[in-house]
Amino acid sequence: MLSAPQLIDQLVNGVTLGMLYILVALGLNIILGLMGVINFSHGAFFMLGAYLMYQLNGAIGFWPAILVSAVIVGLLGMAFESTLIRPLYKRIPEYTLLLTFGTALIFAQVVRKIWGDDAVRVSTPSYIPDSMSIGSYQVPFYKDVLLVGLTILILAGVWLLLNKTNIGLIIRAGTRDAEMVKILGINMPLMFTLVFGIGSLMAGLAGALAAPIYAIQPSLASQWIVLTFVIVIVGGIGSFWGAIVGGLLIGILTSLMALLWPPAVEMTGYIIMGIILLVRPRGLFGVEGLFE
Amino acid sequence: MANNDNGSAPGAGYVFKTEGLTRRFSGFTAVNNVTLEIPQGGVRTIIGPNGAGKTTFFNLLSGMLPVSEGRIWFKDREITGLLAYQRARMGIARSFQITNIFGHLTVYENVRLAVQAVHDGKANFFFPARRMGDLAAKTERVLHDVGLYDARHANAENLSHGDQRRLEIGLVIASDPPVLLLDEPLAGMSPTETHETVDLIQRISPGRTILLVEHDIDVVMAISTTITVFQTGSVLAVGTPQEIRANEAVQRAYLGELA
């Protein structure tokens, strides 16, 4: 039988997982919402964030490494968009999906070449305590407290960006109004590159933050891209709150499933996705008719 | 208030009837409580300033948009809930303001598809050989009707604008529909092309009802059996070209454009 501590453990674990999912999914959603394209390499950016964190941790310290890793991935995203994705805007969006699939493959191999096939690990610096007491429970500090807290702050920052800035306004206006926005004299190509950079940075940041709690290996890329797709479908394309609710929902339920029926752990997300598709195909917070 | 067109023979049925037809877009009402009957036969034109709701009205009739409120009948059948392809199969053919053809297929293939649709809307691999002959004959007849027979092997995307518009009309008449909805068929045409297309429309109109949205007032006055004037989502006036020209309300709305 399940005990309360086990349950709470998994619940909190699920929240952590959920927060990471949210960060990555939100990154994809921002890009998808404005530009209508999907970056299949988004999971690879997550993976790169983790690997860069591993590489830089020893050199420049824990927190700087996280920051720098995220920024590098963001810049990489911008370079990626302006060279490889921009030529494809004239074509149907399937081509971007195809291209970024190919680049995901390449990224995975590059990572293999540089860091090898075996998983690498990052440990948290000694000044971060291993666990913290909340009432009578011992809670892993970095994973369940620090990471969650940081992600909440980051999400608050993203919310401010989306709702209180001009860039945010443009992002929220979305693809539908891209024409209008262009008429207002805003440099759309630059906007696209910037937004792609922001979305990619979020993936890289999530990867860097997750580095201490995951085994870092090339397969992270494909694992995370599929998960991200599921969250985006469940939450609704381009939706801020969709990413949040979708990410938490899937994170928590997946964690709980590990207790209830371990063989079905991976399936949890897909089951939820299947239900959503049957009952509300646009996603929990999605906009009607966006893709049909 | 129901308006009856009075350009039709007594006792003739209507081709479209709407009741309280309304369409809203997030707070903006494009078509506002329109109740009217469009009688069978002839060329019935809808005019009105931009934003008057003409194309939205078309979209409601053809099934491209669902109604917010109200009902629509096609002859005796209510079609309010029917999807676009179902209405097309009932004989309501629609052309588009922005040329909407199969660009990467040839002219012949474009028309063939339109002809085939009537015979077979079901997913059909097994197609009786004799039907193929029928289809080919029909396709060629349509090509001749719109004057594109010589160009039949050209890719549709390579045609001139005027020829593409003619192909659009070809697609629309290929299924031999009793009703044609033509959305600004003369848009962007040169005077020669306009003349040719107007001829074409008049040639194909016997035995059908043509519902037309157009801006070219001279053409509208020349070929219309009746004109319906839309303004801000409602019907302002209905009548023959002479009646509309003399209508004060319309004159005010158009500020002498019809003179």
Place this chain on the structure above:
Amino acid sequence: MTAQEAVNAPKRNPVTALLTHPLVWTAVLFVLLPYVAGANPFAGKWSGFVGIATTMVIFALFASGWNLLFGHVGELSFGHAMFFTIGAYTTALYSKGYDVQVFGLHLQHGQTDNLLVALVLSAVIAVLWAWLLARVIVPRSSGIYFSMITLAFAQVIFFVTYRWSELTGGEDGMQNIARPNPFGHGWLQDSMNFYWFCAVAVFLALCVLHWILQSPFGTVLHAIRENKQRARFLGYDVDKYRVNAFVLSALFPAIAGWLWTYYQQAINPDAGSVEYSGNVVMMSMLGGVQTFLGPILGGSVYYEIQNNVSQLTKYWEAWIGIVFVVVVLVGPRGIMGLFNDIRHYGFATAVKRGFSRTTRVETDMQEELPPVIEDPATAPEALR
């Protein structure tokens, strides 16, 4: 260019028609493959490998089935390996037998040697799954949303094969699956014999596919790819066509899976992985998605590259990725597209125009010659 300048199509003589028929070329390719597949004169390997050739024809069928959906309807599925793996596992389970408990029900089946029944079962189950999926997905999604969903559902099948170890052998899969013996004397045990068996089976399946594509059904699919809205307004029930196309596109990978299990005499969850789904996507793009021969040729080229490059570096996947990215960016019509361009416009013009346009539906080499365009530079570009 106005209508008046277009040229009427010249009559094709039957000999040319035969010589340029894609099925004829498929047959020629299949006959040559065992002698050239994997050959690498630079490495001193002058003869082909039957095993590689077998893989190539099996994946030619898999890719062709996928391409029915993308090249001919315009819908990109990233999850078609699920049909492949369903076919493969059904065959494996039917042939080797199983003994499991499901919700208290005891299901059991012994070893069987009947390859036709295995084929029928594989096809039926795959088609059933495809039909269920299509009913849910197709009316509710299109475009990249559709693509994402197909990827996700493929993962469901993947994890079933991975996690239901009692039935499927889990991560390790199943081994020691006997090849059937329909002709007696263990005829299929010999690799070359088995190759010919596969080649004939695949060829027949491709004939069926070709017939479907050339039928009025196929024409409507092309119309849907070009302009879905227009097809609707002509009276076509577009969603019904899409569902049917999706189901058909599942049939061929299932047959390929059936062959795959017998070829390897083993099966593991890889067959349903994202990698396998992605591989057929790459193969088809490489070969040319809007042609019939494209996926077939692409399958051969893909494995040829893999075979040769993997001997030089263990990061051969990166090279395939690079080739694929280049194809997507610069030559999305693939090898066959380039070939057709050269055939119609000459090498110089083909290069000058660049092959970054996706032009009309290719009925392969049987394509009627499009009108002669005097100066390609002034011809309207259709950037797609």
